[in-house]
Amino acid sequence: MSPKRKSNLSIEHALLGFIQEQPLHGYEIHQRLQAAQQLGLVWHLKQAHLYALLSKLESDGLIAAELIAQEARPPRRLLQLTAAGREAFANWVAAPVQHGRDLRIEFLAKLFWAQQRGATPTEQLIAAQRDECRMWLDNLRVEMAQSTDTTPYALLVLEFRRGQIEAMLEWLDTCESALASAAT
Amino acid sequence: MSPKRKSNLSIEHALLGFIQEQPLHGYEIHQRLQAAQQLGLVWHLKQAHLYALLSKLESDGLIAAELIAQEARPPRRLLQLTAAGREAFANWVAAPVQHGRDLRIEFLAKLFWAQQRGATPTEQLIAAQRDECRMWLDNLRVEMAQSTDTTPYALLVLEFRRGQIEAMLEWLDTCESALASAAT
DNA sequence: ATCTTTATACTCACTAATTGAGTACTCGAA
DNA sequence: TTCGAGTACTCAATTAGTGAGTATAAAGAT
Numbered sequence: 384m385s386p387k388r389k390s391n392l393s394i395e396h397a398l399l400g401f402i403q404e405q406p407l408h409g410y411e412i413h414q415r416l417q418a419a420q421q422l423g424l425v426w427h428l429k430q431a432h433l434y435a436l437l438s439k440l441e442s443d444g445l446i447a448a449e450l451i452a453q454e455a456r457p458p459r460r461l462l463q464l465t466a467a468g469r470e471a472f473a474n475w476v477a478a479p480v481q482h483g484r485d486l487r488i489e490f491l492a493k494l495f496w497a498q499q500r501g502a503t504p505t506e507q508l509i510a511a512q513r514d515e516c517r518m519w520l521d522n523l524r525v526e527m528a529q530s531t532d533t534t535p536y537a538l539l540v541l542e543f544r545r546g547q548i549e550a551m552l553e554w555l556d557t558c559e560s561a562l563a564s565a566a567t
Numbered sequence: 568m569s570p571k572r573k574s575n576l577s578i579e580h581a582l583l584g585f586i587q588e589q590p591l592h593g594y595e596i597h598q599r600l601q602a603a604q605q606l607g608l609v610w611h612l613k614q615a616h617l618y619a620l621l622s623k624l625e626s627d628g629l630i631a632a633e634l635i636a637q638e639a640r641p642p643r644r645l646l647q648l649t650a651a652g653r654e655a656f657a658n659w660v661a662a663p664v665q666h667g668r669d670l671r672i673e674f675l676a677k678l679f680w681a682q683q684r685g686a687t688p689t690e691q692l693i694a695a696q697r698d699e700c701r702m703w704l705d706n707l708r709v710e711m712a713q714s715t716d717t718t719p720y721a722l723l724v725l726e727f728r729r730g731q732i733e734a735m736l737e738w739l740d741t742c743e744s745a746l747a748s749a750a751t
Numbered sequence: 752a753t754c755t756t757t758a759t760a761c762t763c764a765c766t767a768a769t770t771g772a773g774t775a776c777t778c779g780a781a
Numbered sequence: 782t783t784c785g786a787g788t789a790c791t792c793a794a795t796t797a798g799t800g801a802g803t804a805t806a807a808a809g810a811t
Contacts, residue, residue: 409761410759411760420717420718420720421718421720424724429800430760431761431798431800431801432798432799434760459759483671484671487667487731498719534604535745535746535749536608536678536679537605538745539678539741539742539745542741543670543671543675543738546735546741547735550731550733551727551731554726554730557726592789593790595789597789613769613770614790615769615771615772615792616768619767619769623767643790644789644790
């Protein structure tokens with residue numbers, strides 16, 4: 384009833400990238416997701432799930448469908464970005480992820496699209512994520528410094544997180560130089 | 568109808584640890600899960616979710632409940648390990664996780680219980696996980712070596728994973744020395 | 752000439768995961 | 782005396798995710 388559902392979109396935004404250039408239908412998007420060496424490397428989606436996410440994006444007004452009848456086949460639902468969708472996608476690509484658990488999939492997906500968009504968006508994304516990671520590290524260090532009454536286990540947990548974040552930061556540097564050398 | 572449901576238990580096993588020593592009821596388990604510096608540090612569960620997981624464990628025959636009536640309050644369901652549950656828990660604690668995505672929560676949960684059990688189980692778990700991680704690394708290196716026709720993006724994805732696994736391996740070393748020095 | 756795959760383009764019904772909210776009582780403090 | 786906090790769960794609802802199915806055409810096999 385209420386017009387504003389709490390729409391928890393995040394990784395779904397990655398699908399919008401496929402229809403930036405030209406409208407596509409769901410089946411084709413699924414094909415491209417599977418394609419080797421691309422997004423499918425980090426994000427796996429069953430077909431039925433893909434269609435579910437697409438309708439979610441549609442009901443959120445980020446994409447709009449146009450029915451293209453085909454004689455004797457199910458009609459294609461040609462999907463295209465709405466203005467809101469185009470904006471949401473741009474924002475999503477540019478924004479770093481806010482939690483470590485989102486690095487493996489969502490950040491790599493952002494990087495994929497950023498890198499399709501060119502060197503500048505890529506560098507900006509990397510810089511933004513680096514800032515975010517540094518913030519996480521700073522917070523961790525504060526927590527660890529305050530740890531006088533900390534159990535050995537709790538300390539190990541914090542050290543685990545520190546290690547993962549530091550590895551991420553080093554890898555972000557790798558990304559930058561890889562892309563810089565790819566540009567030349 | 569069929570007696571064998573495909574029961575996809577894994578992280579749920581961590582709950583069994585709470586009733587190793589004495590039977591507890593769900594509410595109490597939730598309290599202990601929240602307790603600072605413990606498992607709650609890595610695994611957050613809403614109350615309703617906890618109860619759902621407990622019934623799953625029960626229908627899998629790993630725990631059994633005894634109803635304890637209390638005058639004028641809802642009766643407690645006192646939960647205890649079955650023989651199968653005790654075995655399943657021991658196996659779970661000893662086994663390394665098979666996928667990188669399970670490191671942040673499930674492995675840390677295993678470590679928590681291993682370390683409650685003493686130095687030997689802890690060392691064994693760490694060793695087993697180290698072997699597993701080394702295997703992942705070896706596979707990654709093969710993939711990377713075979714990468715002649717690889718896009719820069721695909722290469723970065725592989726390098727990301729390598730970084731995370733290497734950080735994990737270093738951290739496993741930290742764990743070992745931390746626990747060794749705690750033992751003295 | 753017919754028969755079987757394979758590709759196209761989705762839909763449906765279901766189970767599992769997860770959440771918010773509620774219930775029904777007690778006890779201690781203001 | 783009433784208000785909040787604690788005890789111990791339960792329920793209904795929403796979301797996520799999967800397996801299987803549908804309907805058709807074109808391509809290839811026998």
